[in-house]
Amino acid sequence: MWKDLFAKKKKYAPLPSEQARHEVPEGVMTKCPQCKKIMYTKELIKNLRVCLSCGYHHPMPARERIASLLDDGSFCEYDADMISVNPLGFPGYIEKLEEDRRKSGLNEAVVTGEGALDGHPLVIAVMDSSFRMGSMGSVVGEKIARAVERAREQQRPFLIFTASGGARMQEGVLSLMQMAKTSAALKRFSNDGGLFISVMTHPTTGGVSASFASLGDYNFAEPGALIGFAGRRVIEQTVREELPDDFQTAEFLLKHGQLDAVIHRHELKETLAVVLDIHQKGGEEGWWRN
Amino acid sequence: MVAELEFEKPLVELRRKIQELKEFMKTADVDLSAEIEKLEARLAKLENEIYANLTPWDRVQIARHPQRPTTLDYIERLFTNFLECHGDRCFGDDEAIVGGIAKYDGLPVTVIGHQRGKDTKENLRRNFGMPHPEGYRKALRLMKQAEKFSRPIICFIDTKGAYPGKAAEERGQSEAIARNLFEMAGLTVPVVCIVIGEGGSGGALALGVGNHIHMLENSTYSVISPEGAAAILWKDASLAQRAAETMKITAHDLKALGVIDEIIPEVKGGAHRDVDEQAKRIDCVLRRSLKQLLALDGEELVRQRYEKFKQMGQVSFLPETIRAR
Numbered sequence: 001m002w003k004d005l006f007a008k009k010k011k012y013a014p015l016p017s018e019q020a021r022h023e024v025p026e027g028v029m030t031k032c033p034q035c036k037k038i039m040y041t042k043e044l045i046k047n048l049r050v051c052l053s054c055g056y057h058h059p060m061p062a063r064e065r066i067a068s069l070l071d072d073g074s075f076c077e078y079d080a081d082m083i084s085v086n087p088l089g090f091p092g093y094i095e096k097l098e099e100d101r102r103k104s105g106l107n108e109a110v111v112t113g114e115g116a117l118d119g120h121p122l123v124i125a126v127m128d129s130s131f132r133m134g135s136m137g138s139v140v141g142e143k144i145a146r147a148v149e150r151a152r153e154q155q156r157p158f159l160i161f162t163a164s165g166g167a168r169m170q171e172g173v174l175s176l177m178q179m180a181k182t183s184a185a186l187k188r189f190s191n192d193g194g195l196f197i198s199v200m201t202h203p204t205t206g207g208v209s210a211s212f213a214s215l216g217d218y219n220f221a222e223p224g225a226l227i228g229f230a231g232r233r234v235i236e237q238t239v240r241e242e243l244p245d246d247f248q249t250a251e252f253l254l255k256h257g258q259l260d261a262v263i264h265r266h267e268l269k270e271t272l273a274v275v276l277d278i279h280q281k282g283g284e285e286g287w288w289r290n
Numbered sequence: 291m292v293a294e295l296e297f298e299k300p301l302v303e304l305r306r307k308i309q310e311l312k313e314f315m316k317t318a319d320v321d322l323s324a325e326i327e328k329l330e331a332r333l334a335k336l337e338n339e340i341y342a343n344l345t346p347w348d349r350v351q352i353a354r355h356p357q358r359p360t361t362l363d364y365i366e367r368l369f370t371n372f373l374e375c376h377g378d379r380c381f382g383d384d385e386a387i388v389g390g391i392a393k394y395d396g397l398p399v400t401v402i403g404h405q406r407g408k409d410t411k412e413n414l415r416r417n418f419g420m421p422h423p424e425g426y427r428k429a430l431r432l433m434k435q436a437e438k439f440s441r442p443i444i445c446f447i448d449t450k451g452a453y454p455g456k457a458a459e460e461r462g463q464s465e466a467i468a469r470n471l472f473e474m475a476g477l478t479v480p481v482v483c484i485v486i487g488e489g490g491s492g493g494a495l496a497l498g499v500g501n502h503i504h505m506l507e508n509s510t511y512s513v514i515s516p517e518g519a520a521a522i523l524w525k526d527a528s529l530a531q532r533a534a535e536t537m538k539i540t541a542h543d544l545k546a547l548g549v550i551d552e553i554i555p556e557v558k559g560g561a562h563r564d565v566d567e568q569a570k571r572i573d574c575v576l577r578r579s580l581k582q583l584l585a586l587d588g589e590e591l592v593r594q595r596y597e598k599f600k601q602m603g604q605v606s607f608l609p610e611t612i613r614a615r
């Protein structure tokens with residue numbers, strides 16, 4: 001309409017919503033939460049989600065992680081159809097699960113399966129923090145325990161990438177018991193001589209850090225990953241003392257003797273291949289004859 | 291004098307009335323015995339009603355009662371020749387966990403448990419029963435020793451949780467707990483765990499990977515405290531009462547969830563009302579447990595423990611048609 005053209009223009013520009021200001025809409029661009037630089041998501045993904053400007057390690061979806069490490073076409077998933085129930089009858093839990101299933105494209109917070117890394121067969125479990133913060137309920141515990149069992153049966157190394165806020169509250173004490181279940185499976189595996197490599201990624205806290213994540217024959221972590229038992233806020237409230245800036249980071253843990261190494265994502269595959277190679281039974285054939 | 295809890299107020303009121311009448315009868319020369327008898331009958335009835343219908347929150351209060359018997363109270367009553375062994379051989383001695391060797395009716399055993407203090411001074415020393423990594427490492431050292439000498443292990447669980455502090459994180463609280471879960475799973479001797487007060491999360495579980503797990507009737511065992519759950523779920527710690535119900539943390543809840551073996555009945559009003567009697571009730575269950583477990587060899591014990599934890603949890607499977615991928 002004519003009139004509309006002459007209508008008084010609004011004097012203010014629309015402000016982007018709170019959320020939009022913090023993160024550019026999922027898709028084309030991604031903003032680094034550390035250096036605040038905006039970059040093409042495509043390029044970021046190509047760089048294994050390591051910030052092109054500051055090196056910040058963005059969370060990596062489980063399937064991307066698997067694709068980035070395992071030999072093409074070698075991955076075969078276990079228990080893909082296992083889903084959570086609501087054992088405590090917790091209000092709203094089923095709806096939240098469904099929502100996360102839709103949003104993340106995952107059925108639960110961990111993907112398990114077998115494959116090969118640089119030709120080395122292994123069993124792998126990758127947690128994904130986009131599903132219920134990677135929290136561990138019955139399904140996560142069961143899938144991991146089953147994966148460890150399979151590794152034991154097939155005499156393959158077991159590799160895990162952890163990313164979790166801890167035990168899943170909505171399944172109460174059953175979540176807590178998954179800590180014991182997974183640890184027991186690892187003990188059995190270890191007694192049989194199985195090799196277990198744990199790579200802690202951001203964040204690895206609470207019940208997950210206090211069970212399988214810390215039990216690797218080798219405990220590695222990605223740079224800057226938050227790793228710890230109790231939450232920072234809880235500690236601040238209890239001890240009422242200033243905590244250092246690097247408190248509970250991978251670097252902090254390394255300094256305090258809790259990790260074997262902190263490894264940049266770009267060097268991860270190579271390092272894992274070396275570890276797997278060193279654990280090949282008997283070493284390279286016939287070296288002692290030379 | 292036993293401190294009374296909130297839900298016991300009607301009882302306190304009635305007891306006070308009876309006392310008043312009794313005193314009045316002494317001073318004034320009136321016979322009120324019929325009246326008193328009636329009130330006493332009512333008191334007995336009310337007691338039964340209240341104690342038979344405890345809410346989860348009531349039980350939380352009993353589990354946290356300042357006079358609730360602790361690990362050392364039970365050790366004193368159930369075992370002889372207890373020798374406390376200190377230190378983790380790495381860093382220090384954490385008094386939030388006690389442990390040592392003893393005899394149980396002639397049978398050599400290792401006993402370990404969380405230890406709260408009875409007063410402020412002792413609580414400071416024992417850090418309110420909230421262990422640091424060295425506490426768990428001491429416990430593990432004693433368990434390994436028990437295994438070496440083929441002694442059954444009895445663990446008493448009673449903690450709000452592992453201590454959330456800077457030093458605890460620096461020394462590897464996570465690793466210490468994880469290591470205990472891992473190593474306990476492989477012990478070739480019987481392990482009996484009894485939750486006697488609060489079973490607070492990973493800090494409790496780190497002494498809890500047993501062949502048999504029992505709980506006192508009014509004890510609790512949970513992934514997080516009701517206050518913590520309320521704060522996280524509804525951003526309001528004052529909803530703890532509701533959280534105590536939702537989170538299913540009582541002995542009866544855990545029995546229904548298949549996490550524990552037996553519920554050990556408590557004396558009316560809670561263990562603190564008669565520690566000797568309570569110790570006897572624990573004795574019955576412990577004796578039965580050990581008898582059963584001592585019949586198994588090391589390999590069978592490890593397998594039984596493994597199977598026990600393997601079945602914990604509930605999962606389901608998607609029908610073929612609606613798989614995500």
